[in-house]
Every structure is written in C-alpha cells, then in structure tokens.
Amino acid sequence: MTGLRALVMPKMGLSMTEGMVARWHKAPGETVAAGEEIADIETSKITATYESPAAGTLRRQVLAPGVMVPVGALIGVIDDGTADDAAIDAFIAAQQAAFVPAAEAASAPAAMRVETEIGPIQALEAGPEDAPPLLLIHGFGGDLGNWMFLQPLLAARFRTIAIDLPGHGGSTKTLAGANIAELARAVAALARARGLGHVHLVGHSLGGAVALMLAPESLSLTLISPVGFGPEINMDYVSGFIAARRARDMQAVLGMLFADPTLIGREMVDAVLRYKRLDGVAAALEAIAAANFANGRQNTSLRESLAAVRVPVLVAWGEADRIIPAAHADALPASVQVARFPETGHMAHMERAADLAQRIIAMAAS
Structure with missing residues (x-):
C-alpha cells in the first residue's frame, strides 16, 4: 500500500471542525498533479478549493458530495498506479477504522x-x-x-x-x-x-x-x-x-x-x-x-x-x-x-x- 495516499477533510480555518465536499473536480481514474484543485470543500461559512497534497491517479471518491464529516475524515484515495482494487479497499478500511475525530475544545484558539x-x-x-x-x-x-x-x-x-x-x-x-x-x-x-x-x-x-x-x-x-x-x-x-x-x-x-x-x-x-x-x-x-x-x-x-x-x-x-x-x-x-x-x-x-x-x-x- 506504499503507493496509496489518503485525501482527508482539510482543516481550512482555526475554528473549522467539519466540512463536506461540495463538488469533485476530478473523477476516479483521472490523473492529478500535486497542488491541483481536486474538490470544493464547503464549511458553514464559505466554500473553498482543496488542492491535492500529492500527484497520482484519483482512485476513489470515498465521500459523496453533500455529506458532512469531521476534519481529518477520509474523503478520497490517490494512487501512484501500482495498487489493485483489493489493496485500495483494505487501505480505506484501515484508514476509517483508525480515524478518531479531534476534540473540538482543543481545535481552535480563542480571540x-x-x-x-x-x-x-x-x-x-x-x-x-x-x-x-x-x-x-x-x-x-x-x-x-x-x-x-x-x-x-x-x-x-x-x-x-x-x-x-x-x-x-x-x-x-x-x-x-x-x-x-x-x-x-x-x-x-x-x-x-x-x-x-x-x-x-x-x-x-x-x-x-x-x-x-x-x-x-x-x-x-x-x-x-x-x-x-x-x-x-x-x-x-x-x-x-x-x-x-x-x-x-x-x-x-x-x-x-x-x-x-x-x-x-x-x-x-x-x-x-x-x-x-x-x-x-x-x-x-x-x-x-x-x-x-x-x-x-x-x-x-x-x-x-x-x-x-x-x-x-x-x-x-x-x-x-x-x-x-x-x-x-x-x-x-x-x-x-x-x-x-x-x-x-x-x-x-x-x-x-x-x-x-x-x-x-x-x-x-x-
């Protein structure tokens, strides 16, 4: 699974604790460059673009548009081209099993x-x-x-x-x-x-x-x-x-x-x-x-x-x-x-x- 990279719900603000994918810019099977816009992420205040942290092929859109999830939750998987479907399924299961939402109280400093x-x-x-x-x-x-x-x-x-x-x-x-x-x-x-x-x-x-x-x-x-x-x-x-x-x-x-x-x-x-x-x-x-x-x-x-x-x-x-x-x-x-x-x-x-x-x-x- 070394060629797999998790895409997670980004923390796009000091007070952000959850968000959702408003729209995917890439479909499964399409290549993506590091820093390329891959999705629009919607918070309660504003929608912003999510830039891919790595280059590769978008293999899975784990999170469907419109579903709210905590910051850090798995939303997609990028592959360098070496993993089969079974390896990706196992990677997704492991990521989701290990995910623990961050405590909200410690998530943001106060003004x-x-x-x-x-x-x-x-x-x-x-x-x-x-x-x-x-x-x-x-x-x-x-x-x-x-x-x-x-x-x-x-x-x-x-x-x-x-x-x-x-x-x-x-x-x-x-x-x-x-x-x-x-x-x-x-x-x-x-x-x-x-x-x-x-x-x-x-x-x-x-x-x-x-x-x-x-x-x-x-x-x-x-x-x-x-x-x-x-x-x-x-x-x-x-x-x-x-x-x-x-x-x-x-x-x-x-x-x-x-x-x-x-x-x-x-x-x-x-x-x-x-x-x-x-x-x-x-x-x-x-x-x-x-x-x-x-x-x-x-x-x-x-x-x-x-x-x-x-x-x-x-x-x-x-x-x-x-x-x-x-x-x-x-x-x-x-x-x-x-x-x-x-x-x-x-x-x-x-x-x-x-x-x-x-x-x-x-x-x-x-």
Missing part, C-alpha cells in the same frame, strides 16, 4: 481583547510564541475571521496575530480618527501591548495601506489588493456594505468580493449582519468611508512610498478583483514582487490561501 491606549483591540493569536511575529490586518468591513484559511497555514512558521481594526469586529467602535494614519496608530498600539517589536505585516485592501504606513516597523510586507495604489474603487461595495440590512442584500454585496459569489455561506452573511447591529458600527463605517473614499475615489496615494521601503514587499492581486482594479499592480518598483492570481477576486487570501502562504513564507525567509 482575546487587548487593552491599548486607543481602546480595546480584539486579536486572535496562533503559532509558537517564540517564532517571528506576523500581523494580519483586514480591510474595510472585514474582521480577523477573514484570515480563517491563511492564518493556520502561516501559524506553522510564525507567531500570527490577526486583529480587528477599530470600528470592526470585537474592537473599540470609538475612533480618534478614521484615516489610514489613525488606523495604523491603532495597529502599532496593539503591537506594543503584545510586546511584538518588528513584525512581518500582511494587509488586505484598506489594511494593506495600513501595513504600508507601518513599513519602518516591519520585517516584510505583503499587500493584498491594497488601497493607495490608484484612485479607483468600487463604491457600490463600500456604500452597499454600509447600507445592507437584510441577508439577501448583504449576500449580494459580499458576492462582489469573490470571483465566484456562490462561495459565500449563510453563516458568514449572518455574522456580518450581527456585527453591523452593534452600537457604534454604523457611525464608524461611515467615518472610515468618508475619510478614505470621499467623492467615490481613494483619497490616499501610497504608490510612491514603495520606493523607500527597505524590506521585502509582495503585492498580490486577483485578476478578477471587482473592488480595486488589478491594474493598480502595474508599474511598481522593480524591488517589489507582484503575484497575480487568475480567476480570483478581491479576497486572494481566502480564494488562493495555499499559494499565497507559500509566497509569504518564501519572502519572509529571504
């Missing part, structure tokens, strides 16, 4: 509220405390849950800290200021409170601009579809996010973030609507939008700042981004690495988490 001089900031830490620190900064309307796929991949190499910006998630809704510089001040306050020193920074959209503001305190920068590289922005998303009150409306708004809007689950929609009902959220979102996207344009230009950055910089963009044009990644300084992802929208860290994680780890190692 914490960190007191800082600008107010409480919610953060979620994962990874070894003695590893290099890496901060994850979400975009407008997001929260630390946006890193549900990327953070576990990075936590194997870094002490990762995903935060909620002021006005978002579980952080303070009182804003001393709503522009990028003030948001960066809040991130710096969180870093001091946690004793982080210089950190690797990963920022998405508005969070990308915040990360770039903090470049002097960084070890490396990863900017995902960042604000600040051009004037255009899709205000239908910004204003629609602020205005949406019903699930159907929010589903349509959140759908703009992805190349495939059907990836969004009802739980994600409901979670965003619950957040928007919190006291102070509406005013905070309106203030942030007014400070950074007045007159339907990006008000901050940070493109020139890249030339002065003295640490490795990776700019990642989905070619199907409907919020900020992927053309904003053109003509950047030669020192900046640029990764463009086809068939990917504004959320490359959710749609292409594995590829992006590999690039971040390689850049940080440099």
Whole structure:
C-alpha cells in the first residue's frame, strides 16, 4: 500500500471542525498533479478549493458530495498506479477504522481583547510564541475571521496575530480618527501591548495601506489588493456594505468580493449582519468611508512610498478583483514582487490561501 495516499477533510480555518465536499473536480481514474484543485470543500461559512497534497491517479471518491464529516475524515484515495482494487479497499478500511475525530475544545484558539491606549483591540493569536511575529490586518468591513484559511497555514512558521481594526469586529467602535494614519496608530498600539517589536505585516485592501504606513516597523510586507495604489474603487461595495440590512442584500454585496459569489455561506452573511447591529458600527463605517473614499475615489496615494521601503514587499492581486482594479499592480518598483492570481477576486487570501502562504513564507525567509 506504499503507493496509496489518503485525501482527508482539510482543516481550512482555526475554528473549522467539519466540512463536506461540495463538488469533485476530478473523477476516479483521472490523473492529478500535486497542488491541483481536486474538490470544493464547503464549511458553514464559505466554500473553498482543496488542492491535492500529492500527484497520482484519483482512485476513489470515498465521500459523496453533500455529506458532512469531521476534519481529518477520509474523503478520497490517490494512487501512484501500482495498487489493485483489493489493496485500495483494505487501505480505506484501515484508514476509517483508525480515524478518531479531534476534540473540538482543543481545535481552535480563542480571540482575546487587548487593552491599548486607543481602546480595546480584539486579536486572535496562533503559532509558537517564540517564532517571528506576523500581523494580519483586514480591510474595510472585514474582521480577523477573514484570515480563517491563511492564518493556520502561516501559524506553522510564525507567531500570527490577526486583529480587528477599530470600528470592526470585537474592537473599540470609538475612533480618534478614521484615516489610514489613525488606523495604523491603532495597529502599532496593539503591537506594543503584545510586546511584538518588528513584525512581518500582511494587509488586505484598506489594511494593506495600513501595513504600508507601518513599513519602518516591519520585517516584510505583503499587500493584498491594497488601497493607495490608484484612485479607483468600487463604491457600490463600500456604500452597499454600509447600507445592507437584510441577508439577501448583504449576500449580494459580499458576492462582489469573490470571483465566484456562490462561495459565500449563510453563516458568514449572518455574522456580518450581527456585527453591523452593534452600537457604534454604523457611525464608524461611515467615518472610515468618508475619510478614505470621499467623492467615490481613494483619497490616499501610497504608490510612491514603495520606493523607500527597505524590506521585502509582495503585492498580490486577483485578476478578477471587482473592488480595486488589478491594474493598480502595474508599474511598481522593480524591488517589489507582484503575484497575480487568475480567476480570483478581491479576497486572494481566502480564494488562493495555499499559494499565497507559500509566497509569504518564501519572502519572509529571504
């Protein structure tokens, strides 16, 4: 059975305990390359692609679409071409007999509220405390849950800290200021409170601009579809996010973030609507939008700042981004690495988490 490889339900988020195959991309008997998309995995929040951990031939689809199973459960078998059906049957039986679901209580770290001089900031830490620190900064309307796929991949190499910006998630809704510089001040306050020193920074959209503001305190920068590289922005998303009150409306708004809007689950929609009902959220979102996207344009230009950055910089963009044009990644300084992802929208860290994680780890190692 040495040529057989188990495909198991992947853990695609720190809090994920179960999932199901929404669709197989490969049929039994088809060859698959390592890293090739082999199935769509659906969680309660979102659907994401599962990349094959090995090359070979898909011999069995053990799990039929639509059946929910625990993380780690066998879903398929890949073969290098040497096993017969009897060997595969025995391999499946052995895998299923040996499988024990992980205890839910130990499956995910809990978010914490960190007191800082600008107010409480919610953060979620994962990874070894003695590893290099890496901060994850979400975009407008997001929260630390946006890193549900990327953070576990990075936590194997870094002490990762995903935060909620002021006005978002579980952080303070009182804003001393709503522009990028003030948001960066809040991130710096969180870093001091946690004793982080210089950190690797990963920022998405508005969070990308915040990360770039903090470049002097960084070890490396990863900017995902960042604000600040051009004037255009899709205000239908910004204003629609602020205005949406019903699930159907929010589903349509959140759908703009992805190349495939059907990836969004009802739980994600409901979670965003619950957040928007919190006291102070509406005013905070309106203030942030007014400070950074007045007159339907990006008000901050940070493109020139890249030339002065003295640490490795990776700019990642989905070619199907409907919020900020992927053309904003053109003509950047030669020192900046640029990764463009086809068939990917504004959320490359959710749609292409594995590829992006590999690039971040390689850049940080440099």
